[in-house]
Amino acid sequence: MSRRTLVTNIGELVTNEPAPGREGGPLGIVRDAAVLVGDGIVTWVGPASRVGDSGEFEASAAAGIAHSRADAAGARIVDAGGRAVIPGFVDSHTHLVFGGDRSDEFAARMAGRAYEAGGIRSTVAATRAATDDELRARLAGFVAELHAQGTTTFEVKSGYGLGVADEERLVRLAREVTDEVTFLGAHVVPFEFREDPRFGEPGSAAASARAADAYVDLVVGEMLDACAPHARWVDAFCERGAFTPEQSRRVLEAGKAAGLGIRVHGNQLGHGGGVRLAVELGAASVDHCTYLDDADVAALAASGTVATLLPGVEFSTRQPYPDARRLIDAGVTVALASDCNPGSSFTSSLPFCIAMAVREMGMTPAEALWASTAGGALALRRTDVGAIRPGARADLVELDAPSHVHLSYRPGVPLVRRVWAAGELVAG
Known part of the structure; x- marks a missing residue:
């Protein structure tokens, strides 16, 4: 104009x-x-x-x-x-900086294979192999997609580098297109830690726990130091197959001490401590919220933490959809976001997410629109958009x-x- x-x-x-x-x-x-x-x-x-x-x-x-x-x-x-x-639209949860493709994984899920967080590792390998210019060009394409579908404010997470240099370049590239950049070094434990014999027999529960603790040491130390200057937020995937509530707390508290706001991936694959950890730490949002008990809902309703729902994930993984009606009726602030990523929700369309929320999650058309605009702004603690x-x-x-x-x-x-x-x- x-x-x-x-x-x-x-x-x-x-x-x-x-x-x-x-x-x-x-x-x-x-x-x-x-x-x-x-x-x-x-x-x-x-x-x-x-x-x-x-x-x-x-x-x-x-x-x-x-x-x-x-x-x-x-x-x-x-x-x-x-x-x-x-x-x-305000899309408060995306993963737009990555290499590779996981369409074969999607096809396998549609044929009956269960979704697991570990699929992230294939994207990590492709992302590490990509050049900055390749990642930058792909990111520009996604931004054009977002704009074409009405999204004018969007958050972008790292999490597909899982090493100091690669995580730093992901947040740096994301910062070229948005101020809403989230450091997600605590996405999953990378392969080189999982398979390191120093932690014990690879694949055993004890070795996996030691590997995760050692990786968290890296995340809260050198990796955070490198990434914090480019980021506004810190996030952790508090979920089975990723990080425990205790490990997530270490990451989130370290990020907060470095001046970053807190976001949390929680309660996606089953009941767990992600929601209550997010509320306790005053997180701006806790995202997924698929499996909630009454105490989780009550904690959210009494807090300033937004429950960000990601229906594209349930569409792509055939998991149960979150119960938005239950949350709204309890007084929880709800946002809708795309979670655009190559593994579990490869859509950048908030209109599509609105339609799914209305059809599958108990929201009215008005509630779904509000959640994808004003709700998304609250999830980013923004007053100038939405x-x-x-x-x-x-x-x-x-x-x-x-x-x-x-x-x-x-x-x-x-x-x-x-x-x-x-x-x-x-x-x-």
């Missing part, structure tokens, strides 16, 4: 800002709406019939946004043609549909028509 742009003739505007006279509860829907953008920031939102109304603009200015009726009068006009406009309000970044998605409901009503149909990130057209 130019320095001043008025998007008008919006049939349904989802703001995620409830207010008197707006519909849709938390969605804050404005009918026959307009949005004024200046320098990449939303400066005014309201009914198109009131563009230029001095009272409207004075009310908006009270939020600290400087503009005048002349701003609207001199703005470039973008006509939405009566279509719906929603906030840009909503269309004065002062927010101008991340707008125009749908080729009259209503947000079509995102789940018409699954698989490419409904994203145009996408603006910080006021700039990035797709469409």
